[in-house]
Amino acid sequence: MAVDFPRSVVHGGTGKRQRENTGKNPLDFSASLNPLPPRFTWHCDPACLSSYPDNEYVQLKECIAHTFHREPEEICVGNGSIELIRVFCSVMLSGKKTYFAESPTFGEYALSARLAGASAARTSEAANVSFVCNPNNPTGELCRHSDLMARIKAISSHEGMLFADEAFIELADPSESLVDVRAVPLFVLRSLTKSFAVPGIRFGYGFGDPDLIAKIETVRPPWSVNAYAEAFALQAFSHLDELGKSRDYIRKERDWLSLRIEELRLRCPPSSANYLLVDCACNVGPLCTQLETHNILVRDCTSFGLASCIRVAIRTHEENEQLVEALSACVR
Structure with missing residues (x-):
């Protein structure tokens, strides 16, 4: 008898799996984490x-x-x-x-x-x-x-x-x-x-x-x-x-990154978060594969019902520059 059992949800944050499968250490823009988290000493007895x-x-x-x-x-x-x-x-x-x-x-x-x-x-x-x-x-x-x-x-x-x-x-x-x-x-x-x-x-x-x-x-x-x-x-x-410093940094980098991405003729709707949704106006599967060859992981948003979109985290400025460089090479 067939049972309508739901499938697991697709998630980002696949960097560990990629490292294990390829031996490479990719920049994981698919995981939306704070690029400037508070640093403190902690200890577990x-x-x-x-x-x-x-x-x-x-x-x-x-x-x-x-x-x-x-x-x-x-x-x-x-x-x-x-x-x-x-x-x-x-x-x-x-x-x-x-x-x-x-x-x-x-x-x-x-x-x-x-x-x-x-x-x-x-x-x-x-x-x-x-x-x-x-x-x-x-x-x-x-x-x-x-x-x-x-x-x-x-x-x-x-x-x-x-x-x-x-x-x-x-x-x-x-x-x-x-x-x-x-x-x-x-x-x-x-x-x-x-x-x-x-x-x-x-x-x-x-x-x-x-x-x-x-x-x-x-x-x-x-x-x-x-x-x-x-x-x-x-x-x-x-x-x-201390997260106030993180928010300021994210806001500044988000503005910079969204402007650079739109200069590539890709669309970034306004975001208040530490990530951007990027509409590429085409099926993004091949783009995600191309970006992997540049050692960049992004979130394919097909599972969200957005087959023309990727989601990219806001990372450090140097890392964001690498994303823009890779995107520029892939969308030309």
Whole structure:
């Protein structure tokens, strides 16, 4: 009997695989990480490895609560933000529920919702859960705080819920965040991976109503945040204020890079994030292959439904210059 089981979502960040397969060390513009992350010393006591982590993560949640002026019972943690997306959907969308996610956007929302048994709704008003990625991946478009507050009000009128994924907001504009909003129909997801450029340390965290958080923490696999990730996170939260320098650098480089790319007769819609969506007006598969010969990896956006587009991260100025040089050679 045929079963309509969804396929895995395509992701960027394939640099490690490329190094293993080719022996080369490519510039990975497919992974949207902070090019100028805060640098600090952190340490994981080897003695911690001989004990299970505290599955309630009391110290970690108190640290997050103090940082964001929330209560520990309003906070959940997980092995990366994707684990929390999966767990949230398992809690809120199991059974014959519906979800809504605007297109194009991060594919894990739809996948996790479908794995929980939910089906897609045509509108936000018809959905049990509406997903918003802010700023959006892959477009970089940023929703304003006031617009999202209006959306929460509209969603609450039909007993729905808004899931706000703010994985990139610390590198865009944290003043537009919903992290300070306490509302039953709202869950806010965050990640340290992008802001601190540590994709190898899987750590995500979220904010919501205590009843929802209690359910998420029950469904989350025990000890999912390992000792190394916890040790790093405890130090990182004291350096969030240093991300202002990162935002300034990203803004300057984004403006420079988008101008250079448009000079190649490619189109870059306005972005507020640490990445650009580039419309090449043709199928980008061959272009991505050509760029690999120049030791450059970019995100083919075909999986987003954008077969003529690539997404490129904002990296250091020297690296961005190498991207422009490679693009120039490939699109002529």
